[in-house]
Amino acid sequence: MEYNFREIEQKWQQQWKDSNAYKVSNESPKPKYYVLDMFPYPSGAGLHVGHPLGYIASDIYSRYKRLKGFNVLHPMGFDSFGLPAEQYALETGQHPAVTTEKNIETFKAQLDKIGFCYDWSREVRTSDPSYYKWTQKIFLDLFNSYFCHIQQKARPIADLIEKYKTQGNKNFTAAQWNAYSKAEQEAILMNRRLAFSSFGEVNWCEALGTVLANDEVVNGVSERGGHPVVKKKMRQWYLRITAYADRLLQGLETVQFSEPMKEMQRNWIGRSEGAEMQFAVGSGQLAINVYTTRPDTIFGVDFLVLAPEHTLVNQITTDSEKEKIEEYLTYVKSRSDRERMSEVKQITGCFTGAYATNPFNGKPIPVWIAEYVLAGYGTGAIMAVPCGDQRDFAFAKHFSIPITNIIGEHYNGEDANPTKEATLQNSDFLNGMLMKDAIAVAINKIEELGIGKRKVNYRMRDAGFSRQRYWGEPFPIVWQDETAIALAETDLPLELPYAEKYGPGPEGEGPLANMTDWVNFTPNPSPKERELQEPSEDKSEDLQTWGYMNSSYEEWRKTFEFAKQNRKNLTEAEDKIWQLVRNRNINDNKFRRQHPIAGFIPDFVCLERKLIVEIDGGYHDNEEQIVYDKARENWLKEFGFDIIRFTNEQVLNDINYVKKTIAERLEELAENAKSAQAPLPRRGGGEVSLRRETSTMPGYAGSSWYFLRYMDPTNTETFCVRKASDYWNQVDVYVGGTEHAVGHLLYSRMWTKVLYDLGYIGFEEPFKKLVNQGMIQGSSRFVYKLAWNLLVGDDVDSKKLINIFISKNFADKVNDGDLEAIKFLKEKAKEVLVKMNLSMDIFEISLYKTRVDVNFVNGNELDINQFREWRNNENYSAEFIYESDSKFLCEAEVEKMSKSKYNTVNPDELCNKYGADTFRMYEMFLGPVEQSKPWDTKGIEGVHRFLKKLWRLFFADISAVPSPVERGRGEAKWVDEKPTDAEYKILHKTIKKIEQDTENFSYNTAVAAFMISVNELADAKCYKKEILSAVLILLSPYAPHIAEELWHALGNEGSILDATYPTLEEKYLVEATKEYPVSINGKMRSAINLPTEATEEEAKQAVLSNEVILKWLEGKELKKFIFVKGRMINVVI
């Protein structure tokens, strides 16, 4: 029997699928374990070998934990909103929803091929309305919350409003607050909301009419097209992540992230302590507020620098400098933040003509602007101390600004010295103090003088949360002039409207702005909006305002609350009716669902025909409900509404009857004069102009909370029921790349903290442990093609490629100017010339480097035949110049893996060729999970050989059996005998190593351990069932298919997925002796065998009687004898 991996893998994948082997329950007596991968963006290029690296690692861990007796949650989903799909839509006109769906199908098929143990019933897709409904809902929670500085947590904004109403705050009294207009109040509240709107700068490209990402801007122009890009202020949404800065820092102490990862987050948050202080400018009406972490250097301030965007720039610039400043501002506008910070060689800046005054010694200080000061950090203004700060120093030198030395000999005039250890000089009251001690003294003085205060500052800025794009979550926000109004939760999901065109909207708005029907929206007067509007004393106005209400506000409120309490989520029957009537399905009559009328919320209503359709759920049997229903019916009838009631059973059993009834009644009503149209909800453009928010949420919105949705993926009442999140709790192991170190990980940590504060979940950190997988880079291959310049008459023709390819080493010679090689190629080229019947001469030959598909290359050797056939036989008739050993070699370079570089390797092909088990183990064998490395397929044979060798422990190798008769029988090799101690030792050594390595995610060494183990078992000719079964269990997380197959071949019951992990028994591993390496002066010279329990004295005696050592000791004196028990011996002479 042969190792037929294709058959085996297909069989078990099907079987696992059919038996729901990977389905996980939220209820189990076992302890829980949550293993999560960072979900992929389903790109059009499909899965490449880089994706599975982390997935395989987490899959192995999940399977391992399952064997160890845990109830393991291991889900997968798709981060399916994003720019590439939109870009693709722009180019091809295909709707992102369509391409995304297609890509996801491809991804899933590819993932399944590798045999992952995902519970697909829990799949999430961020672009699915049933998912982003909850992203929007959480956004509303953020919008409706503020950060309470006293409790250091998020609280409902209603609490703050209540406080303002009754107590006011330090800026206004309660009476003042209450007198503010709605818009004024909202503007104030906006300063506290966790999701808030404000103006911010974006990269604006006029020519493309769109906003660009930083990496789409290169040297001040757009990457595509090279059009100029400038900064533009736009209304943007933000998340107030800075409010959580301290808690995000503290939280790092409670999680198991790698130290560098924590360091990166700390640096990103960039907490610093210092002081903010004012420098009066000119005659003293204006003051520049600077932030500094080094107030001790205040007497070394030689100039101030403002960010070019600083609001004071215009006001302080003197007339004589106006022109230069304007010029400089134009220049800066074209520069990205990154460029501004990175180019250190190029020092730019401009003097404003203004002078500020040093508040301590009255010294006038010139005020400059320069691009190296960023508006977004601190106050956007710095005090420059050239003797202590390198950038200030370079600036001072460049513009010949005199430098004050306050640190004496610590400053050498050549470089700045940022020390805190120097003793201050030229520093008035700080003279003689150590700088680090002077910091506090200076701050105290600043506060005492009232010119500033102690201040904690963060480098981190509030997170920009809007994108001028189409393919993202729409904001559940409408604008009434400058006031943002949140939609009601009942209006969610606010679905992304279908787009025909994806181009940018006017004024840099997103594509949604082009959909005027959608943008100028009809306010379904939601209860939420009603709540926002205070009722007036004048009841007649109420009538107008509320449209359908003729009772008092209080009465409306009461009935509304009751209705709200009784409102249920869509039942099956309701859904059936909704599908029946929606979209003007019945004779073009528009129905609305749960549209409030006079405080009541009927199930379905057609306002144009004044027809209400109700379903009687079980709760209608309730006595109180019956009374309520009656009252409601009477009331609504008074308004001229007609009501049809169906029972649940009617709807579920006879939908045709329901349809017929509704259709008939509608027809009757159409003829009936009395059923004049009910007032429709107000439209925009009238008295109240409402406009939807047209930007969408960024990619990280959906990914900030997806780990919660997996716990309770189909819940329609809430994003994740508390019971589920309490059970699964934190993600125990989160696997993903370092490229998300600061973005995604910080955002999801913040969201988790907010949800915790608001009481939705019971834990504050989403990820208990983080494992970083390295990046698999592409290893691109290049070939050299010959090119010539011909002489046409006396002129040199332009360079043309000819169909001759040159192997790498030969090409290197040519490039190094090897005359022989060049001559050889010239001859070759002449032959071609002759063949082409050209009478011209060759002026010059050269080599042209071009990409080849890495899949045609084994190591560096090109498969000529595949290459010839590539791209429609493009190189079919090409000639090849080989190496001396008749191989054709390619040049290699490491780059990012990408389709356009022809360096992607598709896992499907490898799975087809070698099987998923081989592929899984090979990816792990490649190196440590967390290490980045270029992909290389060439070692995969070795792993495949290992699995075949494993197979031969179970079945005889038929190729070794000469006669067909013998092949037919006796293939199985295993025996049911008691293993020897030596065999147990092999097993338990393996158990120990595999368990350790699996726990530590050291999978490359685990694979090596399996190889060693199988080699040893083969050498020992051990075919004992007991040993083999245990090895299979150990192996099953790594190579599940072959393990399951052989597990059953051995006759074991049940799936190996649920087998019991073998227990390590140390007794088999005990050694009687240990071979100690003996070094002399740290260099290994010999080895001696000692009993494991040997003491230092015994060791010394043994060493001193060792021949080799004695030879080394000859004539020398033993200075020291070092004995590390169980490790080594070192003799110092």
Added chain:
RNA sequence: GCCCCGGUGGUGAAAUUGGUAGACACGCAGGACUUAAAAUCCUGUUUACAGCAAUGUAAGUAACGGUUCAACUCCGUUCCGGGGCACCA
């Protein structure tokens, strides 16, 4: 520029975290089986020098310097590669 990571044979890498540098593989070379190929198995494989050989000596973990009985591992400086730097995901 700033923050983080990495650099070990021809190649991917290993090294119990300061204790025998190169496990396990790939590749290569030689051999066995075979008419042959594939498959499989065996032997060798850091470099230099010496030796028929077992082996020995020296050097060696990007470069230089330091700490230590002992450094791939810790510290300092430099070089090179990768990731991130807020609208790629």
